[in-house]
Amino acid sequence: MNADSGSVLDVDGVTVRFGGLTALDGVSFGVAPRQVLGLIGPNGAGKTTLLNVLCGFIRPNEGRVRFAGRELTRLPPHRLAGLGVARTLQGVGLFAGLTAVENVMVGANCRASAGFWPALAGLPRSGRDERRLRAEALEALRQTGAAAAADRKPGELPYGVRKRVALARALAARPRLLLLDEPASGLADDELAGLADLVTQIAAQAALVVVEHHMDWMMSVCDSLVVLDFGKVIASGSPKDVQADPAVTAAYLGADGEAAETGTGDGAAQNATGERAAVNGAGDGARDNDE
Numbered sequence: 104m105n106a107d108s109g110s111v112l113d114v115d116g117v118t119v120r121f122g123g124l125t126a127l128d129g130v131s132f133g134v135a136p137r138q139v140l141g142l143i144g145p146n147g148a149g150k151t152t153l154l155n156v157l158c159g160f161i162r163p164n165e166g167r168v169r170f171a172g173r174e175l176t177r178l179p180p181h182r183l184a185g186l187g188v189a190r191t192l193q194g195v196g197l198f199a200g201l202t203a204v205e206n207v208m209v210g211a212n213c214r215a216s217a218g219f220w221p222a223l224a225g226l227p228r229s230g231r232d233e234r235r236l237r238a239e240a241l242e243a244l245r246q247t248g249a250a251a252a253a254d255r256k257p258g259e260l261p262y263g264v265r266k267r268v269a270l271a272r273a274l275a276a277r278p279r280l281l282l283l284d285e286p287a288s289g290l291a292d293d294e295l296a297g298l299a300d301l302v303t304q305i306a307a308q309a310a311l312v313v314v315e316h317h318m319d320w321m322m323s324v325c326d327s328l329v330v331l332d333f334g335k336v337i338a339s340g341s342p343k344d345v346q347a348d349p350a351v352t353a354a355y356l357g358a359d360g361e362a363a364e365t366g367t368g369d370g371a372a373q374n375a376t377g378e379r380a381a382v383n384g385a386g387d388g389a390r391d392n393d394e
């Protein structure tokens with residue numbers, strides 16, 4: 104896709120190498136305004152790396168990313184916040200020493216100052232600024248259903264509530280492009296429907312790129328899917344088309360062929376996906392420490 108197709112986000116030929124490893128290999132796709140694009144693929148496929156490129160943490164070796172007509176790939180991350188790009192991290196990534204509302208105030212402050220890190224360093228600037236930021240942060244916490252946790256520190260909160268606080272922090276920046284890395288991971292089944300509603304609600308105001316392993320949840324939330332395997336796009340399109348794509352099933356089956364005996368078509372793809380999700384979930388804890 105390109106700017107002519109009505110995309111607000113255009114990813115064009117993005118390649119990222121870590122030493123000898125090619126984590127992303129000529130990745131291209133577009134995201135239309137108010138569209139929820141899902142990014143899926145087996146563990147290690149390059150999903151988090153791609154989000155890191157989209158938010159400016161990683162500069163690609165080749166290719167470019169354009170958002171709302173601006174080339175992002177040349178800008179430092181703090182400039183991207185000013186352009187309306189926000190993200191949540193795989194895991195939670197809240198500041199342990201700040202209360203929930205203070206964590207969200209950092210997000211709200213991104214708009215007012217030059218970006219995330221200056222926002223953090225500059226809190227609070229004046230009594231009036233602080234009251235305004237606090238009101239905006241409380242509003243974002245209400246939107247994600249975590250207002251009751253406003254004055255608690257992350258360590259005192261259940262995992263699901265911490266994820267809502269992290270989402271509120273991203274929302275408080277009033278993003279035009281919101282990047283969510285595994286928003287459903289670690290949530291209880293009864294929290295997933297609420298999260299889906301919230302994502303749909305956010306999509307009225309922003310384009311979203313979501314990385315998540317819960318296939319059923321992704322099918323219900325995403326307008327389109329891009330499937331990565333070993334850094335390459337192996338399928339893209341509507342969730343229904345992608346789920347039925349044999350290349351996708353094959354990628355998820357990977358080395359262990361045993362999932363093939365669970366059946367053909369959609370069922371097999373879902374079972375395989377579930378297995379990879381379980382494998383990945385076990386590794387998340389270790390990775391959180393890096394982020």
Ligand SMILES: Nc1ncnc2c1ncn2[C@@H]1O[C@H](COP(=O)(O)OP(=O)(O)O)[C@@H](O)[C@H]1O
Nearest residue numbers: 121124126144145146147148149150151152153
């Ligand atoms: N900072 C890094 N340095 C070296 N290799 C990395 C780095 N980040 C990711 N990788 C590697 O790049 C590949 C893609 O990783 P990642 O984007 O985290 O995949 P996913 O999020 O799809 O599980 C993996 O092989 C991973 O080990």
Ligand SMILES: [Mg+2]
Nearest residue numbers: 150151152193
């Ligand atoms: Mg990842």
